[in-house]
Amino acid sequence: MKIYSTLTRNKEEFKPLKEGQVGMYVCGVTPYMDAHVGHAMSYITFDVIRRYLEHRGYEVKYIQNVTDVDDKIIDRALSHGIPASELSERYFESFKQDMASLNIRPAEFFPKATCEIPEMIEMIRRLIEKNHAYASKSGSVYFRVSSMEDYGKLSGRNLDDMMAGARIEVGDEKEHPMDFAMWKAAKPGEPHWNSPWGAGRPGWHLECSAMALKYLGGSVDIHGGGQDLIFPHHENEIAQSECATGVKPFVRYWVHNGLLKLGEEKMSKSLGNLVTIKEALKTFTADGIRLFVMSSHYRNPLTYSREAMEAAQRGAERLSKAASLASPEGSPSMLDLEAIESDFISAMDDDFDTPRAVSILFDLARQINTGRDGGFDITSLQQLLKKLCSILGITLSATEEDPVEARPFIELLIDTRKRLREQKQYQLADEIRDKLSKLGVVLEDKPGSTGWHVKGPTR
RNA sequence: GGCGACGUAGCCAAGUGGUAAGGCAGGGGUCUGCAAAACCCUUAUUCAGCGGUUCGAAUCCGCUCGUCGCCUCCA
Numbered sequence: 001m002k003i004y005s006t007l008t009r010n011k012e013e014f015k016p017l018k019e020g021q022v023g024m025y026v027c028g029v030t031p032y033m034d035a036h037v038g039h040a041m042s043y044i045t046f047d048v049i050r051r052y053l054e055h056r057g058y059e060v061k062y063i064q065n066v067t068d069v070d071d072k073i074i075d076r077a078l079s080h081g082i083p084a085s086e087l088s089e090r091y092f093e094s095f096k097q098d099m100a101s102l103n104i105r106p107a108e109f110f111p112k113a114t115c116e117i118p119e120m121i122e123m124i125r126r127l128i129e130k131n132h133a134y135a136s137k138s139g140s141v142y143f144r145v146s147s148m149e150d151y152g153k154l155s156g157r158n159l160d161d162m163m164a165g166a167r168i169e170v171g172d173e174k175e176h177p178m179d180f181a182m183w184k185a186a187k188p189g190e191p192h193w194n195s196p197w198g199a200g201r202p203g204w205h206l207e208c209s210a211m212a213l214k215y216l217g218g219s220v221d222i223h224g225g226g227q228d229l230i231f232p233h234h235e236n237e238i239a240q241s242e243c244a245t246g247v248k249p250f251v252r253y254w255v256h257n258g259l260l261k262l263g264e265e266k267m268s269k270s271l272g273n274l275v276t277i278k279e280a281l282k283t284f285t286a287d288g289i290r291l292f293v294m295s296s297h298y299r300n301p302l303t304y305s306r307e308a309m310e311a312a313q314r315g316a317e318r319l320s321k322a323a324s325l326a327s328p329e330g331s332p333s334m335l336d337l338e339a340i341e342s343d344f345i346s347a348m349d350d351d352f353d354t355p356r357a358v359s360i361l362f363d364l365a366r367q368i369n370t371g372r373d374g375g376f377d378i379t380s381l382q383q384l385l386k387k388l389c390s391i392l393g394i395t396l397s398a399t400e401e402d403p404v405e406a407r408p409f410i411e412l413l414i415d416t417r418k419r420l421r422e423q424k425q426y427q428l429a430d431e432i433r434d435k436l437s438k439l440g441v442v443l444e445d446k447p448g449s450t451g452w453h454v455k456g457p458t459r
Numbered sequence: 460g461g462c463g464a465c466g467u468a469g470c471c472a473a474g475u476g477g478u479a480a481g482g483c484a485g486g487g488g489u490c491u492g493c494a495a496a497a498c499c500c501u502u503a504u505u506c507a508g509c510g511g512u513u514c515g516a517a518u519c520c521g522c523u524c525g526u527c528g529c530c531u532c533c534a
Contacts, residue, residue, distance in 0.1 A: 026534090039534050072533095155463080157461075160461095161461045161462070162462090227528065228528070231462085232530080232531090258464085258465095268532090295473095295482070297472085300472090301465075307471080307483080308471050310484095311470075314484095355473045355474095355482095356473055356480075358472095360481085363480090363481075366497095369498065430493070444494090444495050
């Protein structure tokens, strides 16, 4: 199996530190508003990677942090008149719901920044001891970037290049403009914790270093996140971790997903151009959204559009139809299932090439349909389709929940319509079908019987 | 200005040296009372442009144009 690592900018043969086990750390959210489809894209990507690794026999330990204290949370909590902890808790719950709706499996553990303060303080202390960090007069602590030989290796920058950028402000208390805060001295009214350097709160980058170390050990196999985190976040994580522990590399495979665009720009909370996951789910199903994400390679940017989403949604429906067809009782289909599965594996083994993997799913669906039409037993094909879909977290569930209360009435109408058709009263029969369709119930006449299903969410 | 991606049919998107997967949409057909679904056929002599390397390039190299991301919080 090959995985592209941002650090080497190459596909590397995947070998976890401990055979058969994978420590995976994915940067989580800062919960101060509802998550958007860009977050969905990222977490679907890592959910698929996790599921696939497990399918390949690895035992995966998956950790995802929650940044439950930061400037935005504090600002927003203030304007809502509630404690920061309450705000972040509320949106973290909302986030977990969204993830569940998208069939994204929860992390094994979601460490919160505010619950890991002692570990972070310990890390700062070690870095100060080793001269990699220093406390300022105001009680903040900064990482000394000049103390690290290869600072900038992940993002391909060096300190001189960065100094050439015009947007750097020279802070009074920093030794070097690129030094970054690990501990921020408390301002009046802000949530704060005590530390050897005074009251304050942890810097953003520090939590991931401390948590990765605590939960996954000195070396992480896979560390994931959006490409927008490469610099400064992940660069600084490397600096803190490698300088504190002396263990190199901090991360064996850096995996970054491309960003979701809305129109010509990145979808983001700060730009405000976003579609929340809850909004998307009003129109599309989890399978539709997952297929949309997987139809493009995870390292490429993807543009959210109604047209693209609808195409994915149609595709999802096609797959679940093929999976749920009743199989004729004929001779079994003679397809080489092992060859199909091994094509799927080699696509996924090649840096998780989901577009290629998905194309195999569609090929399989067509084989199922033609097999059915030819009177073959398609059960084994359907089992394979279901198996491959479950590796990708595609549920294949009917697009809508069963409208239990309406069921007897729908069936009554279908029965009535059947009699009308027998009497060749087609005009009235078609009228029933059209009206049901407008109500979201689609009828399909087959030889001898009429099937029905509910249309996707609100389409 | 520095760093990094990307540009393949109407749309989305694989393919990284051997002659263009797959999905959606469109056209024609089979089936059907008509639909729907499904199936079959069909839609890029061509991969942003221009040069170069090669027996051979969408794939490698150079240049040009265009788009995006990061350099400030961000999945």
